Amino acid sequence: MIIDCDVHHAFSGNGWYERLEEPYRSEVARHGLRSLSSGIRYEEGGSRWDAKTPGGGWPGSDPDFLIQDLIEKYRMRYVLLSGWNGPFAGIPDADYVAAVCRAFNDHTLETWAARDERFKMGIHVPIQDPVLAAQEIERLGDHPDVIAVCIFGTASRIPFGQRFYWPLYEAAQRKNLPLHFHPSTTAVIANAASTPAGMATTYLESHTCLPQFYTAYLASFIFEGVFEKFPGLRVAFVEGGVAWLPHLLWRMDKEFKALRQQAPFLKRLPSEYVKSNVRLTTQPIEEPRDIAHLMQIFNMIDGDEVLMYASDYPHFDFDEPSVIPKQLGESTLRKILHDNACSFFNLPQPSKAELATLEAS
Amino acid sequence: MAWQRAAQVSEVAPGRPKIIEANGRQIGVLQDGDTYFAVLNFCPHKGAPICQGQIFGAVTATAPGCQDYDHERRVLRCPWHRWSSTCTPARPWLPSPSGSNSSRSKCAEKNCGLTAESMNWARTGTSGAVLVVRHECALPGRNCARRERLKRG
Numbered sequence: 001m002i003i004d005c006d007v008h009h010a011f012s013g014n015g016w017y018e019r020l021e022e023p024y025r026s027e028v029a030r031h032g033l034r035s036l037s038s039g040i041r042y043e044e045g046g047s048r049w050d051a052k053t054p055g056g057g058w059p060g061s062d063p064d065f066l067i068q069d070l071i072e073k074y075r076m077r078y079v080l081l082s083g084w085n086g087p088f089a090g091i092p093d094a095d096y097v098a099a100v101c102r103a104f105n106d107h108t109l110e111t112w113a114a115r116d117e118r119f120k121m122g123i124h125v126p127i128q129d130p131v132l133a134a135q136e137i138e139r140l141g142d143h144p145d146v147i148a149v150c151i152f153g154t155a156s157r158i159p160f161g162q163r164f165y166w167p168l169y170e171a172a173q174r175k176n177l178p179l180h181f182h183p184s185t186t187a188v189i190a191n192a193a194s195t196p197a198g199m200a201t202t203y204l205e206s207h208t209c210l211p212q213f214y215t216a217y218l219a220s221f222i223f224e225g226v227f228e229k230f231p232g233l234r235v236a237f238v239e240g241g242v243a244w245l246p247h248l249l250w251r252m253d254k255e256f257k258a259l260r261q262q263a264p265f266l267k268r269l270p271s272e273y274v275k276s277n278v279r280l281t282t283q284p285i286e287e288p289r290d291i292a293h294l295m296q297i298f299n300m301i302d303g304d305e306v307l308m309y310a311s312d313y314p315h316f317d318f319d320e321p322s323v324i325p326k327q328l329g330e331s332t333l334r335k336i337l338h339d340n341a342c343s344f345f346n347l348p349q350p351s352k353a354e355l356a357t358l359e360a361s
Numbered sequence: 362m363a364w365q366r367a368a369q370v371s372e373v374a375p376g377r378p379k380i381i382e383a384n385g386r387q388i389g390v391l392q393d394g395d396t397y398f399a400v401l402n403f404c405p406h407k408g409a410p411i412c413q414g415q416i417f418g419a420v421t422a423t424a425p426g427c428q429d430y431d432h433e434r435r436v437l438r439c440p441w442h443r444w445s446s447t448c449t450p451a452r453p454w455l456p457s458p459s460g461s462n463s464s465r466s467k468c469a470e471k472n473c474g475l476t477a478e479s480m481n482w483a484r485t486g487t488s489g490a491v492l493v494v495r496h497e498c499a500l501p502g503r504n505c506a507r508r509e510r511l512k513r514g
Contacts, residue, residue, distance in 0.1 A: 044443075045443070048440050048441050049413060049414060049415060049440035050409075050410060050413040050440040050441070051440075316441065316442060316443055317442060318441055318442075320407065323407075
Protein backbone atom coordinates (compact mmCIF):
# COMPACT_ATOMS: atom_id res chain seq x y z
CA MET A 1 0.00 0.00 0.00
CA ILE A 2 1.70 3.16 -1.23
CA ILE A 3 1.10 6.90 -1.29
CA ASP A 4 3.41 8.78 -3.62
CA CYS A 5 3.94 12.34 -2.37
CA ASP A 6 5.45 13.85 -5.50
CA VAL A 7 4.24 13.13 -9.02
CA HIS A 8 4.72 15.64 -11.80
CA HIS A 9 1.76 15.74 -14.08
CA ALA A 10 1.90 17.94 -17.16
CA PHE A 11 -0.71 19.23 -19.53
CA SER A 12 -1.10 17.95 -23.03
CA GLY A 13 -0.66 21.03 -25.18
CA ASN A 14 -1.18 24.67 -24.29
CA GLY A 15 -4.99 24.64 -24.23
CA TRP A 16 -4.93 25.56 -20.55
CA TYR A 17 -3.80 29.06 -21.48
CA GLU A 18 -7.44 29.60 -22.45
CA ARG A 19 -8.29 29.54 -18.76
CA LEU A 20 -6.15 32.58 -18.02
CA GLU A 21 -7.98 35.77 -17.26
CA GLU A 22 -7.30 38.87 -19.34
CA PRO A 23 -5.03 40.65 -19.90
CA TYR A 24 -2.83 37.62 -19.32
CA ARG A 25 -4.62 35.33 -21.77
CA SER A 26 -3.79 37.61 -24.69
CA GLU A 27 -0.28 38.21 -23.43
CA VAL A 28 0.53 34.52 -23.09
CA ALA A 29 -1.15 33.69 -26.41
CA ARG A 30 1.14 36.21 -28.09
CA HIS A 31 4.37 35.71 -26.19
CA GLY A 32 4.12 32.48 -24.19
CA LEU A 33 4.55 32.21 -20.43
CA ARG A 34 7.00 34.51 -18.72
CA SER A 35 10.22 32.88 -17.62
CA LEU A 36 13.50 33.62 -15.93
CA SER A 37 16.62 31.73 -16.80
CA SER A 38 19.63 30.83 -14.71
CA GLY A 39 21.55 29.66 -17.75
CA ILE A 40 21.55 26.09 -16.45
CA ARG A 41 20.67 23.33 -18.90
CA TYR A 42 18.30 21.26 -16.80
CA GLU A 43 17.18 19.03 -19.67
CA GLU A 44 20.34 17.04 -19.05
CA GLY A 45 18.45 15.89 -15.96
CA GLY A 46 14.85 16.52 -16.87
CA SER A 47 12.53 13.59 -17.39
CA ARG A 48 12.96 9.87 -17.76
CA TRP A 49 13.32 9.09 -21.44
CA ASP A 50 11.05 6.08 -21.16
CA ALA A 51 8.20 8.13 -19.67
CA LYS A 52 7.18 9.77 -22.92
CA THR A 53 3.54 9.05 -23.59
CA PRO A 54 2.63 6.47 -26.23
CA GLY A 55 1.63 9.35 -28.48
CA GLY A 56 5.10 10.87 -28.09
CA GLY A 57 3.84 13.52 -25.67
CA TRP A 58 5.66 15.16 -22.81
CA PRO A 59 6.30 12.78 -19.87
CA GLY A 60 3.46 12.98 -17.35
CA SER A 61 1.01 14.55 -19.78
CA ASP A 62 -1.27 11.54 -20.32
CA PRO A 63 -3.33 10.54 -17.26
CA ASP A 64 -4.06 7.06 -18.60
CA PHE A 65 -0.40 6.33 -19.30
CA LEU A 66 0.61 7.68 -15.89
CA ILE A 67 -1.90 5.37 -14.24
CA GLN A 68 -0.42 2.43 -16.13
CA ASP A 69 3.25 3.39 -15.86
CA LEU A 70 3.22 4.41 -12.20
CA ILE A 71 0.03 3.84 -10.23
CA GLU A 72 -0.87 0.36 -11.49
CA LYS A 73 2.73 -0.77 -11.80
CA TYR A 74 3.51 -0.04 -8.15
CA ARG A 75 -0.05 -0.48 -6.89
CA MET A 76 -0.32 3.00 -5.45
CA ARG A 77 -3.31 4.09 -3.43
CA TYR A 78 -2.95 7.84 -3.96
CA VAL A 79 -0.50 10.09 -5.76
CA LEU A 80 -0.02 13.76 -5.03
CA LEU A 81 0.09 15.71 -8.28
CA SER A 82 2.52 18.57 -7.92
CA GLY A 83 2.79 19.61 -11.55
CA TRP A 84 5.65 21.94 -12.35
CA ASN A 85 6.42 25.40 -11.10
CA GLY A 86 8.41 26.98 -13.91
CA PRO A 87 5.52 29.28 -14.87
CA PHE A 88 5.22 30.68 -11.36
CA ALA A 89 8.45 30.55 -9.40
CA GLY A 90 10.41 33.72 -9.14
CA ILE A 91 8.24 35.82 -11.47
CA PRO A 92 8.10 39.19 -9.69
CA ASP A 93 4.55 40.17 -10.76
CA ALA A 94 2.27 38.62 -8.13
CA ASP A 95 -0.97 39.45 -9.97
CA TYR A 96 0.25 37.61 -13.04
CA VAL A 97 1.42 34.64 -10.95
CA ALA A 98 -1.92 34.51 -9.13
CA ALA A 99 -3.75 34.34 -12.46
CA VAL A 100 -1.47 31.60 -13.80
CA CYS A 101 -1.88 29.63 -10.55
CA ARG A 102 -5.69 29.83 -10.76
CA ALA A 103 -5.68 28.60 -14.37
CA PHE A 104 -3.23 25.82 -13.55
CA ASN A 105 -5.16 24.66 -10.49
CA ASP A 106 -8.52 24.68 -12.26
CA HIS A 107 -7.14 22.80 -15.23
CA THR A 108 -5.57 20.16 -12.96
CA LEU A 109 -8.82 19.70 -11.06
CA GLU A 110 -10.82 19.29 -14.23
CA THR A 111 -8.48 17.24 -16.43
CA TRP A 112 -6.68 15.17 -13.80
CA ALA A 113 -8.27 15.07 -10.36
CA ALA A 114 -11.76 14.47 -11.72
CA ARG A 115 -10.48 11.57 -13.77
CA ASP A 116 -9.40 9.06 -11.15
CA GLU A 117 -9.93 8.97 -7.41
CA ARG A 118 -6.27 8.11 -6.88
CA PHE A 119 -5.23 11.53 -8.16
CA LYS A 120 -4.93 14.15 -5.41
CA MET A 121 -3.33 17.53 -5.89
CA GLY A 122 -1.40 20.32 -4.30
CA ILE A 123 -2.57 23.77 -5.38
CA HIS A 124 -0.06 26.33 -6.54
CA VAL A 125 -0.26 29.75 -4.93
CA PRO A 126 1.54 33.05 -5.53
CA ILE A 127 4.02 33.14 -2.66
CA GLN A 128 5.13 36.52 -4.02
CA ASP A 129 2.00 37.94 -2.32
CA PRO A 130 0.86 35.83 0.65
CA VAL A 131 -2.50 37.64 0.83
CA LEU A 132 -3.25 36.59 -2.75
CA ALA A 133 -1.99 33.12 -1.87
CA ALA A 134 -4.42 32.98 1.04
CA GLN A 135 -7.25 33.90 -1.33
CA GLU A 136 -6.41 30.94 -3.58
CA ILE A 137 -6.31 28.65 -0.54
CA GLU A 138 -9.68 30.04 0.48
CA ARG A 139 -11.08 29.49 -3.03
CA LEU A 140 -10.03 25.84 -3.46
CA GLY A 141 -9.06 24.64 0.01
CA ASP A 142 -12.27 22.74 0.67
CA HIS A 143 -12.17 20.72 -2.53
CA PRO A 144 -11.87 17.04 -1.59
CA ASP A 145 -9.07 16.43 -4.10
CA VAL A 146 -6.94 19.30 -2.81
CA ILE A 147 -4.66 17.93 -0.12
CA ALA A 148 -1.73 20.37 0.03
CA VAL A 149 -0.45 23.81 -0.83
CA CYS A 150 2.60 23.73 -3.10
CA ILE A 151 5.31 26.22 -2.23
CA PHE A 152 8.09 27.10 -4.65
CA GLY A 153 11.24 26.09 -2.82
CA THR A 154 14.49 27.72 -3.93
CA ALA A 155 12.35 30.67 -5.00
CA SER A 156 12.15 32.86 -1.95
CA ARG A 157 13.44 36.36 -1.64
CA ILE A 158 12.59 36.33 2.06
CA PRO A 159 13.27 33.35 4.39
CA PHE A 160 10.12 31.29 4.78
CA GLY A 161 9.66 31.64 8.53
CA GLN A 162 9.27 35.41 8.47
CA ARG A 163 5.99 37.18 9.23
CA PHE A 164 5.65 38.27 5.59
CA TYR A 165 4.30 34.77 4.84
CA TRP A 166 2.02 34.40 7.81
CA PRO A 167 -1.28 35.23 6.01
CA LEU A 168 -0.55 32.21 3.77
CA TYR A 169 0.20 30.00 6.77
CA GLU A 170 -2.92 31.17 8.61
CA ALA A 171 -5.05 30.14 5.63
CA ALA A 172 -3.29 26.79 5.24
CA GLN A 173 -3.77 25.99 8.92
CA ARG A 174 -7.43 27.02 8.80
CA LYS A 175 -8.07 24.74 5.81
CA ASN A 176 -5.96 21.98 7.37
CA LEU A 177 -3.71 21.84 4.29
CA PRO A 178 -0.02 21.03 4.75
CA LEU A 179 2.65 22.90 2.82
CA HIS A 180 4.50 20.96 0.13
CA PHE A 181 7.90 22.57 -0.45
CA HIS A 182 9.33 21.53 -3.79
CA PRO A 183 12.43 22.95 -5.48
CA SER A 184 11.66 25.27 -8.33
CA THR A 185 12.98 24.14 -11.60
CA THR A 186 16.63 25.06 -11.38
CA ALA A 187 16.66 26.37 -14.90
CA VAL A 188 14.81 29.26 -13.37
CA ILE A 189 16.65 31.85 -11.39
CA ALA A 190 13.86 32.10 -8.90
CA ASN A 191 16.06 32.80 -5.93
CA ALA A 192 18.73 35.44 -5.65
CA ALA A 193 21.03 32.76 -7.11
CA SER A 194 20.76 29.13 -8.08
CA THR A 195 22.56 27.99 -4.92
CA PRO A 196 22.85 29.82 -1.59
CA ALA A 197 26.51 30.38 -2.44
CA GLY A 198 25.88 31.97 -5.82
CA MET A 199 25.30 31.04 -9.43
CA ALA A 200 26.07 27.39 -10.06
CA THR A 201 27.61 26.36 -13.36
CA THR A 202 25.71 23.15 -13.95
CA TYR A 203 22.50 21.34 -13.14
CA LEU A 204 24.66 18.71 -11.45
CA GLU A 205 25.92 21.31 -9.01
CA SER A 206 22.66 23.10 -8.31
CA HIS A 207 20.69 19.87 -7.91
CA THR A 208 23.27 18.58 -5.45
CA CYS A 209 22.91 21.74 -3.36
CA LEU A 210 19.11 21.67 -2.99
CA PRO A 211 19.19 20.58 0.69
CA GLN A 212 21.08 23.78 1.52
CA PHE A 213 17.91 25.72 0.81
CA TYR A 214 15.87 23.40 3.02
CA THR A 215 18.38 23.75 5.84
CA ALA A 216 17.89 27.51 5.78
CA TYR A 217 14.10 27.26 5.41
CA LEU A 218 13.70 24.91 8.32
CA ALA A 219 15.90 27.01 10.62
CA SER A 220 13.79 30.03 9.65
CA PHE A 221 10.51 28.21 10.36
CA ILE A 222 11.76 27.12 13.77
CA PHE A 223 13.54 30.26 14.95
CA GLU A 224 10.82 32.66 13.78
CA GLY A 225 8.36 30.71 15.91
CA VAL A 226 6.04 29.67 13.07
CA PHE A 227 5.02 26.47 14.85
CA GLU A 228 4.21 28.35 18.05
CA LYS A 229 2.07 30.79 16.09
CA PHE A 230 0.49 28.07 13.91
CA PRO A 231 0.72 24.83 15.88
CA GLY A 232 -1.50 23.04 13.36
CA LEU A 233 0.66 23.96 10.36
CA ARG A 234 2.38 20.97 8.77
CA VAL A 235 5.32 21.28 6.40
CA ALA A 236 6.85 18.74 4.01
CA PHE A 237 10.23 19.24 2.37
CA VAL A 238 10.19 17.39 -0.92
CA GLU A 239 13.07 16.29 -3.14
CA GLY A 240 15.83 17.22 -0.76
CA GLY A 241 16.63 13.68 0.36
CA VAL A 242 17.01 12.90 4.07
CA ALA A 243 20.64 12.86 5.12
CA TRP A 244 20.87 16.60 5.79
CA LEU A 245 18.46 16.47 8.70
CA PRO A 246 20.55 14.99 11.58
CA HIS A 247 23.13 17.74 11.26
CA LEU A 248 20.48 20.43 11.36
CA LEU A 249 18.56 18.94 14.31
CA TRP A 250 21.68 18.67 16.44
CA ARG A 251 22.97 22.07 15.48
CA MET A 252 19.63 23.82 16.09
CA ASP A 253 19.24 22.23 19.52
CA LYS A 254 22.79 23.07 20.54
CA GLU A 255 22.62 26.67 19.31
CA PHE A 256 19.23 27.18 20.92
CA LYS A 257 20.50 26.11 24.31
CA ALA A 258 23.13 28.84 24.13
CA LEU A 259 21.19 31.60 22.39
CA ARG A 260 17.60 31.00 23.42
CA GLN A 261 17.10 34.68 24.25
CA GLN A 262 17.00 35.24 20.47
CA ALA A 263 13.96 32.98 20.16
CA PRO A 264 12.33 33.37 23.58
CA PHE A 265 8.90 32.33 22.26
CA LEU A 266 9.98 28.73 21.69
CA LYS A 267 8.62 26.38 24.33
CA ARG A 268 10.31 23.21 23.10
CA LEU A 269 13.62 22.18 21.61
CA PRO A 270 13.84 22.88 17.85
CA SER A 271 14.08 19.16 17.09
CA GLU A 272 10.77 18.57 18.86
CA TYR A 273 8.94 20.98 16.55
CA VAL A 274 10.42 19.13 13.61
CA LYS A 275 9.11 15.85 14.88
CA SER A 276 5.59 17.18 15.42
CA ASN A 277 5.17 19.51 12.42
CA VAL A 278 7.70 18.65 9.70
CA ARG A 279 8.11 15.71 7.31
CA LEU A 280 10.67 14.95 4.63
CA THR A 281 10.03 12.91 1.53
CA THR A 282 12.64 10.32 0.78
CA GLN A 283 13.51 11.11 -2.83
CA PRO A 284 16.17 11.41 -4.15
CA ILE A 285 17.30 8.96 -1.54
CA GLU A 286 20.99 9.03 -0.73
CA GLU A 287 22.96 6.02 -1.94
CA PRO A 288 25.84 5.49 0.49
CA ARG A 289 28.50 2.85 -0.01
CA ASP A 290 26.99 0.80 2.78
CA ILE A 291 23.21 0.58 3.20
CA ALA A 292 23.78 0.36 6.98
CA HIS A 293 24.83 4.00 6.90
CA LEU A 294 21.47 5.00 5.49
CA MET A 295 19.71 2.95 8.15
CA GLN A 296 21.66 4.84 10.83
CA ILE A 297 20.49 8.15 9.37
CA PHE A 298 16.91 6.88 9.43
CA ASN A 299 17.32 6.07 13.11
CA MET A 300 18.85 9.46 13.91
CA ILE A 301 15.82 11.33 12.62
CA ASP A 302 13.07 8.94 13.75
CA GLY A 303 12.56 8.08 10.11
CA ASP A 304 9.59 5.86 10.85
CA GLU A 305 7.66 8.99 11.82
CA VAL A 306 9.35 11.78 9.88
CA LEU A 307 9.71 10.26 6.40
CA MET A 308 7.22 9.79 3.56
CA TYR A 309 7.86 8.11 0.23
CA ALA A 310 7.95 10.08 -3.02
CA SER A 311 8.91 8.91 -6.50
CA ASP A 312 9.29 12.22 -8.39
CA TYR A 313 7.86 10.47 -11.47
CA PRO A 314 8.57 11.09 -14.33
CA HIS A 315 11.81 12.90 -13.56
CA PHE A 316 15.29 11.55 -14.09
CA ASP A 317 15.95 11.01 -10.38
CA PHE A 318 12.83 8.86 -9.97
CA ASP A 319 12.88 6.49 -6.97
CA GLU A 320 10.98 3.22 -7.02
CA PRO A 321 9.31 2.21 -3.74
CA SER A 322 11.96 -0.50 -3.39
CA VAL A 323 14.61 2.12 -2.53
CA ILE A 324 13.29 2.20 1.04
CA PRO A 325 15.51 -0.42 2.71
CA LYS A 326 13.55 -3.59 3.48
CA GLN A 327 15.82 -4.11 6.48
CA LEU A 328 13.81 -1.41 8.27
CA GLY A 329 11.11 -3.99 8.87
CA GLU A 330 7.54 -4.26 7.70
CA SER A 331 5.99 -1.83 10.14
CA THR A 332 8.43 1.00 9.39
CA LEU A 333 8.21 0.36 5.65
CA ARG A 334 4.46 0.65 5.79
CA LYS A 335 4.66 3.90 7.72
CA ILE A 336 7.09 5.45 5.24
CA LEU A 337 5.34 4.14 2.13
CA HIS A 338 1.81 4.86 3.27
CA ASP A 339 0.72 5.60 6.82
CA ASN A 340 2.73 8.76 7.49
CA ALA A 341 1.49 10.42 4.30
CA CYS A 342 -2.05 9.19 4.93
CA SER A 343 -2.26 11.10 8.19
CA PHE A 344 -0.08 14.04 7.13
CA PHE A 345 -2.29 14.80 4.12
CA ASN A 346 -5.44 13.87 6.03
CA LEU A 347 -6.38 11.18 3.50
CA PRO A 348 -9.00 8.53 4.25
CA GLN A 349 -7.67 5.52 6.12
CA PRO A 350 -7.87 2.32 4.06
CA SER A 351 -11.23 0.59 4.24
CA LYS A 352 -11.58 -3.00 5.41
CA ALA A 353 -12.19 -4.00 1.80
CA GLU A 354 -8.93 -2.35 0.69
CA LEU A 355 -7.01 -4.06 3.45
CA ALA A 356 -8.55 -7.42 2.55
CA THR A 357 -7.58 -6.96 -1.11
CA LEU A 358 -4.07 -6.14 -0.03
CA GLU A 359 -3.79 -9.19 2.17
CA ALA A 360 -5.09 -11.41 -0.60
CA SER A 361 -2.55 -10.13 -3.14
CA MET B 362 28.12 -18.57 -24.64
CA ALA B 363 25.31 -19.22 -27.03
CA TRP B 364 24.46 -17.84 -30.41
CA GLN B 365 20.96 -16.64 -31.06
CA ARG B 366 19.30 -15.03 -34.04
CA ALA B 367 18.20 -11.65 -32.74
CA ALA B 368 16.72 -9.51 -35.45
CA GLN B 369 16.52 -8.62 -39.10
CA VAL B 370 18.50 -5.50 -39.82
CA SER B 371 15.25 -3.87 -40.89
CA GLU B 372 13.74 -4.47 -37.45
CA VAL B 373 16.24 -2.21 -35.71
CA ALA B 374 16.80 1.49 -36.20
CA PRO B 375 18.57 4.22 -34.24
CA GLY B 376 16.39 4.93 -31.21
CA ARG B 377 14.28 1.84 -31.92
CA PRO B 378 15.96 -1.23 -30.40
CA LYS B 379 14.70 -4.78 -30.75
CA ILE B 380 14.30 -6.63 -27.46
CA ILE B 381 14.71 -10.41 -27.44
CA GLU B 382 14.44 -12.98 -24.69
CA ALA B 383 17.46 -15.09 -23.78
CA ASN B 384 17.29 -17.56 -20.92
CA GLY B 385 14.48 -15.53 -19.39
CA ARG B 386 16.35 -12.24 -19.59
CA GLN B 387 15.95 -9.41 -22.05
CA ILE B 388 18.65 -8.43 -24.49
CA GLY B 389 18.27 -5.34 -26.63
CA VAL B 390 19.83 -4.97 -30.04
CA LEU B 391 20.58 -1.33 -30.71
CA GLN B 392 21.73 0.53 -33.78
CA ASP B 393 24.13 3.46 -33.56
CA GLY B 394 25.03 4.82 -36.97
CA ASP B 395 26.28 1.82 -38.96
CA THR B 396 27.08 -0.19 -35.86
CA TYR B 397 24.94 -2.62 -33.92
CA PHE B 398 25.25 -3.38 -30.23
CA ALA B 399 23.54 -5.86 -27.98
CA VAL B 400 23.15 -5.22 -24.30
CA LEU B 401 21.37 -6.74 -21.35
CA ASN B 402 18.28 -4.61 -20.88
CA PHE B 403 19.06 -3.99 -17.24
CA CYS B 404 20.93 -1.05 -15.79
CA PRO B 405 23.33 -2.15 -13.01
CA HIS B 406 22.22 0.83 -10.92
CA LYS B 407 18.49 0.25 -10.38
CA GLY B 408 17.55 -2.31 -12.97
CA ALA B 409 15.92 0.14 -15.37
CA PRO B 410 15.35 -0.88 -19.02
CA ILE B 411 18.59 0.62 -20.27
CA CYS B 412 17.81 -0.11 -23.93
CA GLN B 413 15.30 2.73 -23.84
CA GLY B 414 18.23 5.04 -23.20
CA GLN B 415 20.16 7.05 -25.75
CA ILE B 416 23.62 6.72 -27.29
CA PHE B 417 25.98 9.68 -27.32
CA GLY B 418 29.62 10.48 -27.86
CA ALA B 419 31.59 10.77 -24.63
CA VAL B 420 32.34 14.06 -22.93
CA THR B 421 35.80 13.65 -21.43
CA ALA B 422 38.42 15.82 -19.75
CA THR B 423 42.07 15.43 -18.91
CA ALA B 424 41.86 18.19 -16.31
CA PRO B 425 39.41 20.84 -15.10
CA GLY B 426 38.81 23.32 -17.86
CA CYS B 427 39.99 20.85 -20.50
CA GLN B 428 36.71 19.32 -21.57
CA ASP B 429 36.73 17.39 -24.79
CA TYR B 430 34.26 15.45 -26.84
CA ASP B 431 35.09 12.04 -28.22
CA HIS B 432 32.51 11.18 -30.84
CA GLU B 433 34.00 7.74 -31.48
CA ARG B 434 33.69 6.64 -27.86
CA ARG B 435 30.04 5.75 -27.73
CA VAL B 436 28.11 5.82 -24.45
CA LEU B 437 24.67 4.38 -23.73
CA ARG B 438 22.90 6.41 -21.04
CA CYS B 439 20.10 4.98 -18.91
CA PRO B 440 16.65 6.51 -19.43
CA TRP B 441 16.07 6.84 -15.68
CA HIS B 442 19.09 8.21 -13.85
CA ARG B 443 21.39 8.80 -16.83
CA TRP B 444 24.06 6.34 -15.69
CA SER B 445 26.42 5.61 -18.54
CA SER B 446 27.79 2.44 -20.07
CA THR B 447 30.51 2.63 -22.66
CA CYS B 448 29.77 0.73 -25.84
CA THR B 449 33.40 0.04 -26.81
CA PRO B 450 34.69 -1.67 -24.83
CA ALA B 451 31.39 -2.78 -23.42
CA ARG B 452 31.32 -2.08 -19.74
CA PRO B 453 29.66 0.26 -17.26
CA TRP B 454 31.16 3.69 -16.98
CA LEU B 455 30.37 3.94 -13.34
CA PRO B 456 30.50 7.24 -11.53
CA SER B 457 32.81 5.70 -8.93
CA PRO B 458 36.55 6.25 -9.04
CA SER B 459 38.50 3.57 -10.82
CA GLY B 460 40.03 1.11 -8.40
CA SER B 461 37.33 1.94 -5.88
CA ASN B 462 36.24 -1.04 -3.87
CA SER B 463 32.75 0.29 -3.30
CA SER B 464 30.18 -2.45 -2.98
CA ARG B 465 28.17 -1.14 -5.89
CA SER B 466 31.03 -1.08 -8.31
CA LYS B 467 32.12 -4.53 -7.19
CA CYS B 468 28.57 -5.74 -7.55
CA ALA B 469 28.18 -4.27 -10.99
CA GLU B 470 31.51 -5.39 -12.32
CA LYS B 471 31.90 -8.81 -10.78
CA ASN B 472 28.47 -10.13 -10.04
CA CYS B 473 25.96 -8.24 -12.08
CA GLY B 474 27.79 -8.58 -15.34
CA LEU B 475 28.42 -5.89 -17.90
CA THR B 476 32.13 -6.64 -18.03
CA ALA B 477 33.76 -7.26 -21.36
CA GLU B 478 34.37 -10.88 -20.48
CA SER B 479 31.00 -11.90 -19.08
CA MET B 480 29.43 -10.17 -22.02
CA ASN B 481 26.06 -8.93 -21.18
CA TRP B 482 27.15 -6.65 -23.92
CA ALA B 483 27.07 -9.58 -26.28
CA ARG B 484 29.06 -9.55 -29.45
CA THR B 485 27.07 -8.90 -32.52
CA GLY B 486 27.72 -9.88 -36.05
CA THR B 487 25.82 -9.95 -39.26
CA SER B 488 24.84 -13.09 -41.06
CA GLY B 489 23.45 -11.89 -44.31
CA ALA B 490 20.83 -9.41 -43.21
CA VAL B 491 20.20 -11.14 -39.89
CA LEU B 492 21.75 -9.87 -36.68
CA VAL B 493 23.08 -12.60 -34.44
CA VAL B 494 23.86 -12.20 -30.79
CA ARG B 495 26.32 -14.21 -28.76
CA HIS B 496 25.45 -14.02 -25.09
CA GLU B 497 26.12 -15.46 -21.72
CA CYS B 498 22.93 -14.45 -20.13
CA ALA B 499 22.65 -15.26 -16.47
CA LEU B 500 21.30 -13.65 -13.39
CA PRO B 501 23.75 -11.53 -11.43
CA GLY B 502 26.05 -13.51 -9.13
CA ARG B 503 24.64 -15.72 -6.45
CA ASN B 504 25.98 -13.73 -3.53
CA CYS B 505 24.89 -10.39 -4.82
CA ALA B 506 22.46 -8.64 -2.46
CA ARG B 507 21.24 -6.44 -5.29
CA ARG B 508 20.23 -9.46 -7.27
CA GLU B 509 18.16 -10.74 -4.38
CA ARG B 510 16.51 -7.39 -3.91
CA LEU B 511 15.70 -7.08 -7.58
CA LYS B 512 14.30 -10.59 -7.71
CA ARG B 513 11.99 -9.79 -4.84
CA GLY B 514 10.92 -6.59 -6.58
